[in-house]
Amino acid sequence: MAVARVTEVVGSSDKSWEDAVQEALDRANKTIRGLTGIEVTKMNAHIEDGKITEYRSHVRITFILED
Amino acid sequence: MAVARVTEVVGSSDKSWEDAVQEALDRANKTIRGLTGIEVTKMNAHIEDGKITEYRSHVRITFILED
Amino acid sequence: MAVARVTEVVGSSDKSWEDAVQEALDRANKTIRGLTGIEVTKMNAHIEDGKITEYRSHVRITFILED
Amino acid sequence: MAVARVTEVVGSSDKSWEDAVQEALDRANKTIRGLTGIEVTKMNAHIEDGKITEYRSHVRITFILED
Amino acid sequence: MAVARVTEVVGSSDKSWEDAVQEALDRANKTIRGLTGIEVTKMNAHIEDGKITEYRSHVRITFILED
Amino acid sequence: MAVARVTEVVGSSDKSWEDAVQEALDRANKTIRGLTGIEVTKMNAHIEDGKITEYRSHVRITFILED
Amino acid sequence: MAVARVTEVVGSSDKSWEDAVQEALDRANKTIRGLTGIEVTKMNAHIEDGKITEYRSHVRITFILED
Amino acid sequence: MAVARVTEVVGSSDKSWEDAVQEALDRANKTIRGLTGIEVTKMNAHIEDGKITEYRSHVRITFILED
Amino acid sequence: MAVARVTEVVGSSDKSWEDAVQEALDRANKTIRGLTGIEVTKMNAHIEDGKITEYRSHVRITFILED
């Protein structure tokens, strides 16, 4: 049966945490195949002048290891 | 004074985690009365071909036990 | 080098958890200067008649202490 | 050998957390048989005008499932 | 999309923790349909005269809620 | 909607942990208005000559921030 | 400067968790000198016929190691 | 002195969690040299028709980084 | 009522984690009487040449303190 690997990535966005997750996923798709699932483990943000300038979503990504 | 119960439910949606919470709440409303609160404890997702096909929100639901 | 402080705030909204975070941030901006970051630590909600009437986002806010 | 189930209940009282646990236990006894143990997992309270008006004890209850 | 529920059960066995998980699963199958997954959250045991007399596996069981 | 703040206080008493919580609450009432809830997060004690001389209750206090 | 040791003890009582802590402390005083502090880490209970028959307080005890 | 890396892998098996750990280890040996240790962090399983069809062992693997 | 103590032991075996637990229990029986329960808190292993050479089970052991 297949063996999977779990890796942790931090996506960022100036729009929302949901978009930051998508950024992380888009980047992962560039170099990883066989993605099966993600889990959001932390949502934080950078603030400047009282405004959120960078949403950051910490994401654990699971993908199948090819033989 | 009232006694409440806490139960854990996992809602899913192909739109967003917020919608998956709503799905969980809609289903709970079918069989449970007296809901007072929810807490989102985990947000994960299933991925196929590099795309999120199923958002999953784990939700703890509190409701008053009737006499 | 600068010393920062971390404080915990709970924002609420009848729209969404993301809006509840914004409410918390807006309130913090009224009395605190030098905000550098936030982290969402808990998302819960109050329910009445089966509907979410109040989204609550627990937020840890970091800000630089002025000399 | 027997199989047990664990469920989470929140008892409330205007007297004390110990009494709130008892309220939770009394309510559980109305509908569940075969209780073997409890664990207090959280003690919080509602406050009005600076006074505790409702003690809340979160209790995990274990009971044997009958065949 | 389907909504699932998570419940916690404690299976016991005089053979092994793996067998205790199976006992929990067998009991769940008697009353629950639509099981999709389990997670072992705790493994403990009762001891008498220096020997393990009862293995106990705490298991979180996920199952699809039917409409 | 209102924004609340959470602060952590440690009450002490030579009588009991329940009294130590009350001490913490009494002190909070001197300087804070709008208290809505508390949660007991830790109960420890100082011991001298084999006797508890100071019960300490760690309490998270939530209160509404006024505009 | 002094070095302390931390040990974990479970006291039981048919009266209350506070009394169960006292039982643990009384027993510790029989064999240990130099106790400086305790922390209650868990409160559970055994139930028979729907009634608490044994309160159990899990207690971490700190004491100074003599030279 | 040597520097090690820790990576997380999920092995699966239709036999047991112990076998799923072995699957994870076998796969790791294909691409990684210098393995020194593993830790099992989670044991879950997929269920179909009331039977465990896939045991999954989450494993943290430590290995020495070569110069 | 009886007071119990909890101590932590790490058993090892070249066969399995279940056997490592038994090794820990066998060793405890040599010097401790009145054992009532154990809990497995961690399962790790030492690896050499890609093979598990030593299974290690971390076990919390509870035993009654004699008067």
Add this chain to the structure above:
Amino acid sequence: MAVARVTEVVGSSDKSWEDAVQEALDRANKTIRGLTGIEVTKMNAHIEDGKITEYRSHVRITFILED
């Protein structure tokens, strides 16, 4: 008996984590009296060009509230 408060501060230094704790303590001494203890809860650092440019020590500070 006295009531204490716990607050969280993040000190930074270009020398070490120990120095960053001292920075946090020095800043706290400017505005707070009656400090009784600290606990280091997190040690992280900012890196530029492969070098640590800012050590950050997260510190929980306890101080007695004056009447």
Add this chain to the structure above:
Amino acid sequence: MAVARVTEVVGSSDKSWEDAVQEALDRANKTIRGLTGIEVTKMNAHIEDGKITEYRSHVRITFILED
């Protein structure tokens, strides 16, 4: 194979947390043989007049149990 025991000790020092760990280790060496490892689990300190007067390092010590 060998069975090890884990015990928790708190060392103190007026110099640093690293020195407090050494104090704990020195004391352990007086009465325990076969030490194989330590882990620092908590670093706190006592403060007087705004200065750290006692660094405290909480240390878990592992040692082989002799036959």
Add this chain to the structure above:
Amino acid sequence: MAVARVTEVVGSSDKSWEDAVQEALDRANKTIRGLTGIEVTKMNAHIEDGKITEYRSHVRITFILED
């Protein structure tokens, strides 16, 4: 906006935990570019003949993923 990755490394040193962190960082710099931060998650050590022979610092390293 940039996407970062988080990886876990264990540095060792015969001098101190601070030096072990530096060893981990030095090794990371050999193969990774774009490091932005580290967090120390665990400090343990190997002991022989009552002396620390190897300090080990577990470090989470964050670095920007290049396009």
